Amino acid sequence: MSNNQLKRNELYGQYVKERSPKPNYIKNCLWAFVVGGAICTLGQFIHNTIENKMELTHLEATNATILIMIFIGSLLTGLGVYDVIGKRAGAGSIVPITGFANSIVAPAMEFKKEGYILGVGAKLFSLAGPVLVYGITASVLVGILYYFILTIGV
């Protein structure tokens, strides 16, 4: 590409940026805060309830809560509600574990027509896959770092 074209493209890019509408960040943040907060409050409520009522240890109650929240996220995805929430809430409904459930159930529903092997099987982690790969990689790296810090005895 010639220098003239590069210059033209750069100018056009700036111009398009000016012409394109900006999202309302404050409104979006408020939505994310309220919905994300509501999901976490619900999770905490479930956690407290089962920890007290069912006499589970803290860790057992945590695992049970995760299961319940994933179930809720999946159910709302299946009912076609989660994408409506996500349209407003953005990160507020993507970041909690219900969003993780949504990112697995949505492709599972979408690609069922291509069969259980090459459709659902192959596409199930098409969105959650990168999160898992880099999430687990990061936890391994931090774990190794932690191990060495402990052996050095800092």
Added chain:
Amino acid sequence: MTSKKLGKQTIKLLSPPSIIATASIVGPKEGKGPLHEYFHEILKDDLYGENSWEKAESKMVKEVVKTAVMDARLKLEDIDYLFAGDLLNQLMASSLAARDLQIPYYGLFGACSTMAEGLSLAAIMIDGGYGDYAIASTSSHFSTAERQFRFPLELGNQRPLTSQWTVTGAGAAIVAVNKREGPYITYITTGKVIDYGIADANNMGAAMAPAAVDTIIAHFKDTGLSTDYYDLVVTGDLGVIGRDIAEDLLKKEGINIKCLIDCGEEIFDHKTQDTHSGGSGCGCSAVVFCGYLYKKLRSKEFNRILFISTGALLSPTSVQQGESIPSIAHAVSIEASLNVVGRCN
């Protein structure tokens, strides 16, 4: 020696073929839009009785072709060529429809520019005397485009404000030897691939606007027509933002078009239908042309239009590899009657 070519990119059809019939089918959302009364059929269910979105899209193509043929009082066997295309990998919707229709078929990929591309090629075939009837048809479907280019439908993500909504719909137009009444196809301007470096697949209007402008400039330069020759210059699916940019760019080039509209902007009501920057997809310009514009040309409310379908020739792979969006626009000049031609000649 060429006798029908004007300038670098334009063809003048010496015996302008007529568009004798059209048909359009749209989905429920488009059926609630401002142009609803002009469409031939509005689906209640966008699965159209099929078990997948792709098959539903293919059925729309089949049905619009059949409806147009019936409307022209012809039989499928009378049609010499079918030019069809869509957005799916390997043109699934068009090819499956062509399998059932059994009309000699050329599959086209011009992304959302396919309607004008199909009309151009159909008109050239007929003008050249290679047949009596040719059909141009295209389709798109919101749900097939989402899974092909974006995310699963149920994913709870946010669409950017610059993004456009893929139109669920299909249109077909029959181009025939000029022996009946119009509208007629008089000029064709073939677009070049233009790329101003926009890489954001959620801002396709901005990516395609320079392509539309390039083709419009080429059209007026090649034909020597003045801009007020046309009642209406109609772009395909630039959307609200893209149409605005195109108008601005044209003004900077010294071209003032008094009525520049965009099919993507017209098909939805942006205040109430939550489509952000407007409609897009092959079906967008197809249904607006085959429904709204064609009916207005038939009733002579519009006398001359320049119809420019715009296409963003991106693929998911090209986007992932960091390529910017190559864009194209093809222009077809359509006139309600031929006897008034000469005003500007």
